Amino acid sequence: xxxxxxxxxxxxxxxxxxxxxxxxxxxxxxxxxxxxxxxxxxxxxxxxxxxxxxxxxxxxxxxxxxxxxxxxxxxxxxxxxxxxxxxxxxxxxxxxxxxxxxxxxxxxxxxxxxxxxxxxxxxxxxxxxxxxxxxxxxxxxxxxxxxxxxxxxxxxxxxxxxxxxxxxxxxxxxxxxxxxxxxxxxxxxxxxxxxxxxxxxxxxxxxxxxxxxxxxxxxxxxxxxxxxxxxxxxxxxxxxxxxxxxxxxxx
Amino acid sequence: xxxxxxxxxxxxxxxxxxxxxxxxxxxxxxxxxxxxxxxxxxxxxxxxxxxxxxxxxxxxxxxxxxxxxxxxxxxxxxxxxxxxxxxxxxxxxxxxxxxxxxxxxxxxxxxxxxxxxxxxxxxxxxxxxxxxxxxxxxxxxxxxxxxxxxxxxxxxxxxxxxxxxxxxxxxxxxxxxxxxxxxxxxxxxxxxxxxxxxxxxxxxxxxxxxxxxxxxxxxxxxxxxxxxxxxxxxxxxxxxxxxxxxxxxxxxxxxxxxxxxxxxxxxxxxxxxxxxxxxxxxxxxxxxxxxxxxxxxxxxxxxxxxxxxxxxxxxxxxxxxxxxxxxxxxxxxxxxxxxx
Numbered sequence: 001x002x003x004x005x006x007x008x009x010x011x012x013x014x015x016x017x018x019x020x021x022x023x024x025x026x027x028x029x030x031x032x033x034x035x036x037x038x039x040x041x042x043x044x045x046x047x048x049x050x051x052x053x054x055x056x057x058x059x060x061x062x063x064x065x066x067x068x069x070x071x072x073x074x075x076x077x078x079x080x081x082x083x084x085x086x087x088x089x090x091x092x093x094x095x096x097x098x099x100x101x102x103x104x105x106x107x108x109x110x111x112x113x114x115x116x117x118x119x120x121x122x123x124x125x126x127x128x129x130x131x132x133x134x135x136x137x138x139x140x141x142x143x144x145x146x147x148x149x150x151x152x153x154x155x156x157x158x159x160x161x162x163x164x165x166x167x168x169x170x171x172x173x174x175x176x177x178x179x180x181x182x183x184x185x186x187x188x189x190x191x192x193x194x195x196x197x198x199x200x201x202x203x204x205x206x207x208x209x210x211x212x213x214x215x216x217x218x219x220x221x222x223x224x225x226x227x228x229x230x231x232x233x234x235x236x237x238x239x240x241x242x243x244x245x246x247x248x249x250x251x
Numbered sequence: 252x253x254x255x256x257x258x259x260x261x262x263x264x265x266x267x268x269x270x271x272x273x274x275x276x277x278x279x280x281x282x283x284x285x286x287x288x289x290x291x292x293x294x295x296x297x298x299x300x301x302x303x304x305x306x307x308x309x310x311x312x313x314x315x316x317x318x319x320x321x322x323x324x325x326x327x328x329x330x331x332x333x334x335x336x337x338x339x340x341x342x343x344x345x346x347x348x349x350x351x352x353x354x355x356x357x358x359x360x361x362x363x364x365x366x367x368x369x370x371x372x373x374x375x376x377x378x379x380x381x382x383x384x385x386x387x388x389x390x391x392x393x394x395x396x397x398x399x400x401x402x403x404x405x406x407x408x409x410x411x412x413x414x415x416x417x418x419x420x421x422x423x424x425x426x427x428x429x430x431x432x433x434x435x436x437x438x439x440x441x442x443x444x445x446x447x448x449x450x451x452x453x454x455x456x457x458x459x460x461x462x463x464x465x466x467x468x469x470x471x472x473x474x475x476x477x478x479x480x481x482x483x484x485x486x487x488x489x490x491x492x493x494x495x496x497x498x499x500x501x502x503x504x505x506x507x508x509x510x511x512x513x514x515x516x517x518x519x520x521x522x523x524x525x526x527x528x529x530x531x532x533x534x535x536x537x538x539x540x541x542x543x544x545x546x547x548x549x550x551x552x553x554x555x556x557x558x559x560x561x562x563x564x565x566x567x568x569x570x571x572x573x574x575x576x577x578x579x580x581x582x583x584x585x586x587x588x589x590x591x
Binding site: 075076077078079081082083084085086244245246247 | 262317320321322323324341342343345346348350352355357374375
């Protein structure tokens with residue numbers, strides 16, 4: 001709804017992304033000049049990795065953490081709390097609405113651009129597409145929970161923009177938006193494999209590229225879903241604690 | 252319908268130091284202080300009543316409303332509205348209440364008003380037929396017809412307030428909280444909102460708790476007022492009651508056919524507590540205490556002694572009384588009367 005409310009907004013939002021796609025293409029083409037394969041990626045796979053990562057980013061950047069923070073600072077959160085709806089689910093639907101808006105107006109044109117301009121690979125066959133879609137769903141939930149958690153932190157600290165920025169940058173690094181996680185030194189990469197963040201970008205893209213064998217699929221999804229469940233629980237507890245001590249700003 | 256017992260809210264705040272350096276110091280160490288925003292407030296409201304809940308800025312009105320709507324937890328005390336405890340059973344409670352915060356809008360900023368209404372219908376699970384009926388009633392009552400297809404951001408304040416008011420009633424709540432529903436409105440918009448408030452209370456039996464700084468709203472709408480000051484209730488009773496108790500000083504504005512000096516009137520009332528002020532050569536304003544001379548006696552004497560062209564007797568005005576209470580000029584605070 002917000003996307004269509006102002007006519008120029010989609011165009012303004014859209015225009016930054018192609019620049020990043022091209023930049024990544026140039027950077028990785030340069031890196032791969034020295035060697036045809038790095039960490040098991042060919043240059044086209046690496047470019048595909050980065051491009052898909054930024055397609056996902058275009059969908060996942062809902063800014064609900066900032067939205068919640070803004071509503072807490074202005075006191076408008078009062079208007080959300082007088083609704084007979086569990087607030088996190090209200091935020092979920094708002095976030096999903098924004099994702100759909102961004103899907104149509106930002107991600108879709110960006111994908112068209114990427115496919116036309118860059119040498120992107122595709123998953124082999126329907127099955128891989130389905131696994132990719134499942135991984136995306138888990139990634140979406142994970143990203144939502146993290147954003148929601150940062151948002152709810154404003155119940156405690158009021159000003160959460162700094163936190164929002166820090167978490168965003170950290171997630172970029174730990175989830176595999178900055179570079180593929182297996183480009184990191186082995187020790188660090190192994191630690192990241194035991195953290196939930198990789199389900200947002202790294203895991204879906206590994207499935208997209210066919211780099212996770214079918215035999216490991218069940219355990220990958222199992223662990224991912226467990227993480228999501230744990231995140232939902234943590235978010236709920238934080239919310240329930242926060243809403244009790246929330247002071248509403250303004251008269 | 253609404254029962255409030257000993258409701259208390261303590262805010263923990265810290266005193267900010269001045270300037271940038273002070274701001275940096277605040278990051279390291281803060282002196283916390285406890286502020287008593289609402290202090291042992293008790294009252295009850297019956298079904299169909301319109302209660303004016305008034306007090307100066309910072310008296311604790313909004314804090315009370317926030318606790319009654321369930322969005323703020325009190326430090327202590329008990330509240331029951333339709334048998335529910337607002338902050339404990341918030342989701343169930345908010346279905347029974349409509350809330351209008353005059354300074355905020357519950358409509359979505361960028362989309363048409365009717366779309367906001369439809370989203371609210373979904374949130375409250377209102378049946379389509381019921382919703383359409385109520386929307387029609389609200390549209391007629393508040394004259395919303397031309398506004399429904401405009402986005403909220405394009406509405407004037409008065410238009411927005413009418414839409415917001417309708418939005419708070421779409422789920423047909425038995426209890427309605429109106430926090431400054433006429434703030435910033437022009438006279439005609441104010442009257443529309445007042446008419447609507449009266450309609451829903453009298454004809455639909457809604458219970459309304461109204462906070463406002465416009466005492467003409469209160470005089471126009473409420474049978475009973477509750478005055479809160481420094482977090483405590485200092486008056487709870489009918490408007491007539493407070494006027495009888497407090498309105499012992501009245502005013503009369505008198506026009507004469509020819510020049511009459513204030514002092515000559517003072518002389519003729521020698522002994523009574525009548526005070527005269529010259530407003531124009533042939534106009535004098537009298538201030539008198541009804542305990543020492545009744546308005547009828549006063550006028551009888553003026554009419555027999557002077558050549559009067561016209562006169563206006565001014566009633567005790569609520570705004571005067573309330574201003575005196577706010578300023579602490581009047582010791583109404585016969586605290587035993589509080590919460591009667």
